Amino acid sequence: MPSQAPSHTPVMVVEALQCLRPHSGGLYIDATVGLGGHSAAILDAAGDGARLIGIDQDPGALDLAQERLRPYGPAVTLVEANFADLDAAFDEVGETDADGILMDIGMSSYQIENSGRGFSFTRDEPLDMRMNPETELTAAHVVNRYREEDLEAVIRDYGEERWAGRIARAVVERRKQGPLATSRQLASLIEGATPGSARRRRHPATRTFQALRICVNDELGALRLGLDKALDRLRPGGTLCVIAFHSLEDRIVKRRFRAAAESLEPTYELLTKRPMTAEDEVLDNPRARSAKLRAIRRAPTSGNADDSES
Ligand SMILES: C[S@@+](CC[C@H](N)C(=O)[O-])C[C@H]1O[C@@H](n2cnc3c(N)ncnc32)[C@H](O)[C@@H]1O
Structure with missing residues (x-):
C-alpha cells in the first residue's frame, strides 16, 4: 500500500485536451487512469453530463484515483483491468463505444516512488516490477x-x-x-x-x-492489443490519444495509426502527422522529456458499403 498519497504531474494535458476535445454529455475512457490527473482535466474540460471510465491494472493506483476523482461523483467509474482487455472493461460497465480514449502509458510516480515494487534503481526494494500484483x-x-x-x-x-x-x-x-x-x-x-x-x-x-x-508486464503486447481495441471502440468523430515514453512504444503507435489511417472502413484521420512533444514542460516535470503524443480521429460519418451503393 502507498505510504502516502504521492503527487503525479500529468504530462501534455493541454495537447491531450486539444486532441480529445471533451464535450458535455460525452463518454471518455482513461485507459491508464493512474492518479487521475488526466481524468480530472478531461472532466473539467467536458463540463455537464460527461462521464469517464478510468481503467488501470494496478489496484494501488485505482485507490489513489478514487480519492482524487471523488468530487466528480457518479460521473466516474473505475475498473481494474488491463487495457489489452478493453472489451471486458466496456462490458463491465455496459458501454459499447466512446467519444474519446486516452492512453498515457508507462509508470506513474506512485509506482516509482511509493509502491515498493522495485521499479526504481535509486531505491532498495524487492525486484518485483509487476503493475498488476496478481500476475x-x-x-x-x-x-x-x-x-x-x-x-x-x-x-x-x-x-x-x-x-x-x-x-x-x-x-x-x-x-x-x-x-x-x-x-x-x-x-x-x-x-x-x-x-x-x-x-x-x-x-x-x-x-x-x-x-x-x-x-x-508484457507492455508491448498489451499496447498492440489495446490499440486495436481502442480504435474499434471509437464512436464516429471520436478520438484516440496516446502518450508514449520510449521509442519502442512510440513506433508501435505510429505504425498502428498509419495502418488505421489507410483503412477504408471505418475511416480514420491522423491528427498528428508527427508526434507532439513537451519540451516546455521538462523543467517542471522530468517525465515530459521523452513524451510523445499521437492522436487519431474516427471519421464523423464513416461511410459503409451499403451507404456508398445507395
Ligand atoms: C503514466 S501513468 C498514468 C498517469 C495518469 N495519466 C495521471 O494523470 O495520473 C500509467 C498508468 O497506466 C497503468 N498501466 C500501464 N499499462 C497498463 C495496461 N496495459 N493496462 C492498464 N493499465 C496500465 C499503470 O499502472 C499506471 O498507473
Whole structure:
C-alpha cells in the first residue's frame, strides 16, 4: 500500500485536451487512469453530463484515483483491468463505444516512488516490477532464472541496451553466489559491469530496468492489443490519444495509426502527422522529456458499403 498519497504531474494535458476535445454529455475512457490527473482535466474540460471510465491494472493506483476523482461523483467509474482487455472493461460497465480514449502509458510516480515494487534503481526494494500484483512473472524471476541468452535478449530488445551481453553475463556470474534480491543490488551490479562511457548521460541501469519492466508486464503486447481495441471502440468523430515514453512504444503507435489511417472502413484521420512533444514542460516535470503524443480521429460519418451503393 502507498505510504502516502504521492503527487503525479500529468504530462501534455493541454495537447491531450486539444486532441480529445471533451464535450458535455460525452463518454471518455482513461485507459491508464493512474492518479487521475488526466481524468480530472478531461472532466473539467467536458463540463455537464460527461462521464469517464478510468481503467488501470494496478489496484494501488485505482485507490489513489478514487480519492482524487471523488468530487466528480457518479460521473466516474473505475475498473481494474488491463487495457489489452478493453472489451471486458466496456462490458463491465455496459458501454459499447466512446467519444474519446486516452492512453498515457508507462509508470506513474506512485509506482516509482511509493509502491515498493522495485521499479526504481535509486531505491532498495524487492525486484518485483509487476503493475498488476496478481500476475505471475516478477523481475526477480527474470533476473535469477532466465538463461543468459534469454536475459541478454530481454535487455537488448526491450531496453535497446548496447551492453546487454556484458550485463547478462555479470548477472549470471553474480547469481552463482545466490539470487539477486533487490533493485539496488541489481543497479550496482550493472554499474560495475558497464564501461564509464555508459554512465555519462544517464544511470547505466536505466535501460535494463526499462527492459525488465516491459518484459514483466508484457507492455508491448498489451499496447498492440489495446490499440486495436481502442480504435474499434471509437464512436464516429471520436478520438484516440496516446502518450508514449520510449521509442519502442512510440513506433508501435505510429505504425498502428498509419495502418488505421489507410483503412477504408471505418475511416480514420491522423491528427498528428508527427508526434507532439513537451519540451516546455521538462523543467517542471522530468517525465515530459521523452513524451510523445499521437492522436487519431474516427471519421464523423464513416461511410459503409451499403451507404456508398445507395
Ligand atoms: C503514466 S501513468 C498514468 C498517469 C495518469 N495519466 C495521471 O494523470 O495520473 C500509467 C498508468 O497506466 C497503468 N498501466 C500501464 N499499462 C497498463 C495496461 N496495459 N493496462 C492498464 N493499465 C496500465 C499503470 O499502472 C499506471 O498507473
